[in-house]
Amino acid sequence: MRKVTLCGPASAKRGLVRGLQDLGCLHVVPLNPPGDETAATDGQPSEQDAQRALRFLRDAPYRRHQAAETPDTDLGEIVRQVLATKQRRRDLLDQREEIQAQLDALAPWGDFDLPGDDATLGGAQLWFYAVPNRHADTLARIPYAWVEAARSEGARHIVVVTRETPPADMLPVAPVRTNGTGTRALRRELAAIDSELDGLEVERIALTRHIDTIRRGLARAADAAALARTLATTHDETGLFALQAWVPLHRAGELRRRVTAQGMAVRIERPGPQDQPPTLLANAPAAQPGEDLAHFYHVPPARDWDPSGVLLASFALFFAIILSDAGYGAIVLLTAALPLGLWRRGAVGVRMRRLTAALGVASVGVGVLTGSYFGVTPPAGSLAGTLNLVDLTDYTAAMKLAVLIGVLHLALGNAAWAAAHWPRRMAIGRLGWVAATLGGFAAWLAWDAGSRPGALAALGVVGLGLLTVIVFQSDRPVRRPVDHLLRALDGLLGVASVTKLFGDVLSYLRLFALGLATALLAAAFNDIAADVRTSVSGLGVLLAGLVLVAGHGLTFVLAVVSGVVHGLRLDYIEFYGWSLSGEGYPYTPLERTEHRV
Template sequence: MKSLTIVGLKEEKQEVLDGLQTLGCLHLVSLSEKELAEALDVSDETREALQLLQNWHLKNTTPNPASQMSPKEIQERAHQTHSEIVQLQDELELLVERVGKLEPWGDFSFDSLENMGGLSLWFYLVPHHEVQKLEGAERVWQQVGKDSRHSYIVVVSAEEPMGVPGERQHLGGRSLAELRKREEEVRNSISELQLAGAELARELPVFQNHVHELQDISSLKRASKMSFTKGKFFGVLAWVPESEVEKVAAFVRERELVHIFRDPNEDEVPPTLFKNPPAWEVGESLIGFYMTPNYRLWDPSFIVLYSFAIFFAMILSDAGYGIVMAVLLAVLWKKLGKGNARFLCMLLTGSTIIWGMLVGSYFGVEPREHGLLEKMHMLDMGNMQSMMAISIVVGAVHIMLSNGVEVWRLRGRVKALAPVGWILTIASGLLAFLGGSIEMLGQLGLWGVGIGLGMVFLFSGAERDAKLVKRLGGGAMALTKITDMFGNVLSYLRLFALGIASAALAGAFNDLAIQAYEGVRGLGVVLALVILLIGHLLNFILAIMSGFIHGLRLNLIEFFNWSVREEGYAYRAFKKKSLNH
């Protein structure tokens, strides 16, 4: 990113902003906190109006061929109608509550204090067992109703009575009849406005044809608020991708605007712009669930995407479920469009089928014949020790990969030796773990762990111009992450646990179906099919949910913990949407 400052004459401000919007490559920055707040308060009225019209649009609604309304008028009418409906719905909710509260007391009207001789009515909910306490008191009262727990008591008194054993009720000044009448009026008004909204929805085709133009107008207003105007001049501050600098430079030179391009200062944080090949773009969306990496870090889209696919497959651990996913993908192929969703579904489906074949599970059934499926069956899900070891190895490699990227990012600096130390620590610990009873491997692993932690201690605080005390303090603080390291690696055991759980559930439902088939004469086949269908459907849904949640969690928490800790903000281009539609 390059920082761009533009200064021009005030009378040319709108023309320049319109031209910059046509270029469509600037990320505008507010020149004051106040202006930024005002700009962020500008809601996307066009998008909201479009959503309202779509909500009001009925299947049998026909477009209005003689429409005389402008898109701006349609937008304003939609917002006004929606606002009135919301106000009336709020009033209706309050009226329904008031009517429900007043109904047990009956329909009555309040008279004036003068006609009441200065007396007032006081209303109480008194528990049944407390009503007897009112008998001996010198006060005028009457029970007007009761429910399963309370008696409805009205006390007549000039001042609020003391010692009434119940909760006082505030019923307002309107009678039940008046409230019911107003409730009916409000319901009728809401119905009329909803009909008006349905009628306005006939203008939807007209509005859709101009929606991007209206959004461009709104975006231009926002840009005007974010620019700075003083005297005869205006100013614009923005971030520009390096690839777009020449195009922007040609624009500002052509209009003879004062402009400065410069590199970001160390204390500045430019917006983060992802640029990936099509096969990696969906990784950006996965990252967006959690955060936008800081501009000065790195783009984890590739690693997150493909490691997520591996984790997802390990959690499902069934090729049969992968085949179901393939069928669903074929059915929904057109609805998924040509975007990232289609590629992600293909990737998850393929990885699930491949891993399911490796562990030899097809709806919880292992292949027994000596064919292709048996040859593909290389891993034994029943061998818990080996499956746990695989999960830990996968976790260790994933965390080491994260540290490896950190080494590359810090290359050329002494501090890069700190993530090298973590890689050595994890790899050596893994060696000692896998070495088992081999004494030499165990000793080699312990030596590696010691050397790795020593590197972490010596180089984690190796900042530029840092004094010795600060460096040692930073190293000591870094060593506290050893518990995080163990915890993060062990977190990958969830791959093993969830995979085993999915396989166990599938097998359990298969066993239940066999028992039903063998134990129930006549209807055994039907009952077995129902058990298989419902059981595997439930297990499939649970496995899909676990795959998404925990597959992403291992990337966005455990993996990010080692190299993507600082959050940034996304690049938002100031551009005209109407040019692309």
Template sequence: MTIVPLVKVSLVGILNDKEKVLEAAQSFGVFHLVPLASAQKDLEAVPPGLGREAVEALRWLVDCATQRRPVTVPDEFDLEKVVDATLKNRKALKECRDRLAQLDNRIQDVEPWGEFSFSELAEVGDNRLWFYVVPAGKLKLIDPSDKIIEIVHQDKYRSYIVLLSPEEPPVNSMPVPRVHFGALSLSELRRRSEQSAIELEELELERQSLTKWRYVLAQNLAAARDRSARNRAALETADKERVFVLQAWARRDLVNEIRDLATDLGIAAVFDEITDKDKPPTLLENTHAMEGGENLVEFYQTPGYRDWDPSAIVYVSFIVFFGMIMTDAGYGLLLLLVLFLFRKRFAGSELGKRMLRMSTWLMISTAAFGVATGSYFGVTPPEGSFLAHLKILDLKDVQTMMKITLTIGVVHIVLANLMRAVHEKTPSGRFQPVGWSFVALGGLSTFLGQGTFFASVGPACVVAGLLVVGFFGSDRKVDSVKAGGLRIFDGFTALARIVNIFSDVLSYMRLFALGLAAASLAETINSLSGQLNQSVPGIGILIAILVLAIGHAINIGLGLIAGCVHGLRLNVIEFFNWGLKDEGTPFRPFKKEETRL
């Protein structure tokens, strides 16, 4: 885990060659550009020639369930025509789906009435047909003596009644309001539904046919975004008469390659070392196994360039914390199976592959802690069994679990302080974290070592740590009485953080609390399911299975949310609070967009 050393690069060339240099720099893909002039803020990521319509068209084609083989080298490709046809297909297909759903609903409403065709008014004595759906319990409230009514259909719960009358009957003449039958007969509705279904199939086939252009369309969009990025970069260079200067940050180990690039382009490359006034971006670099930690770190805060890279520690601790919160072997193995079945969904990008690796470790951690606590979908293995022998932790043993979680919290915070002490350069920056480490370890020794030798050593460590923190409260030079007073004030100000370290260590209690809550909820779900099975003979087993499935699904969902939120929060709040000093900006390379589908 490291923060990659950078240098400042200035590329100087002839103004007429700027477009060529920008394109070469974008293809090289290693520069983080430094604006030397104010660019127009309303530059769009996609130029007006393509616009949002092309993006929407591509998304519509990529989301199609059935894909055709993509055309990669087209003989002829009309971008506007393909985008227009795709968007028309999307609009027509959505309208057809809505129409078909409305017709199907209308058919369900009309079917109980049977086949009706409305005659001319003169043929039925100028009478009109009025339709009512009357519940069985209200049928006796109808007085047939003054009405011409006909029950056309009747089931166990309701009657479908047609009333003949020249005018709409009064509201109080029937026990329920009338229903609107509509002008279309049942046969006409079915005919239109069939036509819409055929039209829907044709539109789906048209969409499938258009998917062959998805790769070419994505290439055009990527090229358009690249062109837009170059246009923006061109506005941010320093131009003077016939010369331009493009400034950027780049990796120190690529200096020779950049010189070769400049030689090939016929431009000058000037390299400057980073000064104290510079604020370079932060480029994190980790091993293949720990790359996911970079995403976790940058999700909340990118460390400053002069700070240190916490990616590996955050990655490992997040996996451990997540497993402690979910803490069920059944859940972990089930989600591992789900990840295996959907593994191809993650293969489309490097980020997806990182997330798959991290998710796999999260589920392994969940399963491991589930085995250690003896929880398998909330079921505890029977005494004497092999799985029972693997149980080494009891979540209901509050004292033991408190000691474990507090120890984890202290170790985590001490590690953050020690890493900060190693990378700081001032006496205050180095010794204050060491002092707080003594305070945390001393407090833990006092708590864990009650009745032992450590109980007396712990308070001494706490006092020694506080003295170190107070003495190295700042780097202010004591060259006068006033400076000495300010140095003492700085020391007391630094000591005020004792409240923070106490509360931050206690925050790790959430690992135990959330793990116990998840296990207790799983047991409750199992107990409720068993009671339903016993109290409702026959169908009770189906209800019990349904309760089990829904209950454990909810518990898994809550566990995933809690594991992600609180597992990450302990890293980015408590850990970063003690381990990192500055917040930086991420390194964003000026490079061409890759075409992925």
């Protein structure tokens, strides 16, 4: 990033800033607090209304060809029409739900119409009660004429005829509400509502031809708000205005040529020690899903390193270990190959598909190494059996492998921090943590193998690494003799993080535990299905198939959820804690978005 200061005549500020918005490379730094630039234009819909209308049309079952936008196109009228259709549809659905509930309540009394006011009941009314069979003896206490219209397994459905409202304590139940309408009239109302709903659905589909118009309107409104916000945050004085921003290095030359051609003064300089530039993550297409993973938690500082590639690779590996099954990995890979609507949502959908494909490939690879295919272990002499190099039931070896992954992951994080901040003293201290991490793991392996000299040599590496941490942990400047002591104290406090390092390394054991749980669950459901098939005659095959589908479906869902949650947790908590020095903020350029719609 480069720091940019622009200056131009205040009379031409709007046009000049609009030109910068067309250029689309400046992350503007406010020089004044922003004012209120959110007032809606007369006759134009609010952003909230336009978003509601757009969501309603996007959810339509079918879409029409998009209408061409003309100067006579009235966006406000389109949005109002869409929202009116949406509200009417909502009201009708509410009415339909209420009528259907009333129909369900009156269904036991059969198909009937209630008499009107001019009927021959002499002013009497009909009251409908569903009296539970256990309270059938209360029917004898009814002081009015009544008839039993139907009887179900749990209740007697009676009709009471009376000119007055029956007392509330006449029966242990309240009368069923009819709203003066019988079931035949309710069905007619329901049919009329369904007919109107069909018409509204046709109207909704017809309105979908304005989806692009609404999207462009939203983009124009967002561009206008961004322009107004930038205009309000410039520094104006004596007929001039000044604007400060950040620009990516590869766009700096283009910016200089553009603004000088417009008659503006420009100064482009490197960031100072106290400056905090925004973070722009730029990777090859294959690693771009890692950028989304980085943005999901928090953006790394601009002066730090880009963890996108490591995040993508480590998350795919952790997810695959937790699945530990080539069959489940094939399902993930197949999901990435299917023409799902999610994958069609622009650049984000493309990156999501790539991320899913990476998870699937890694899961198939790890599943082949662990020798699990929907919980089935291949025979030892087969090709798949020869590729089975990892035995999850060998607890000792699997635990060592999980710890090794944690050691390498955290060592990589410390090394990346050191490379990003070299030649600061603390960068050397981070190399000390790399030595302590690798040396500790080597000491454990040597001790477990019975090699005491090897363990002592590895512990020596640990001690050397911790000593390096003590000496180089602090970047405190030395201006007086006591600062040497303060540096040493900082180092002693820093080396206390060895307990955190130990706990973080052990946290990677969750990979072994969850991977083993997935493998055992899949194998257990296979055994249950086999037992059902042999013990149940006739329908045994069908029941066994249901057990396999339900069991593996449950195991797959649990494994995927665990793989996402715990795979990201190891990256965001353990790895980030040792590899990044803080949190940055994303690069958000002032640009026009209407042309992308």
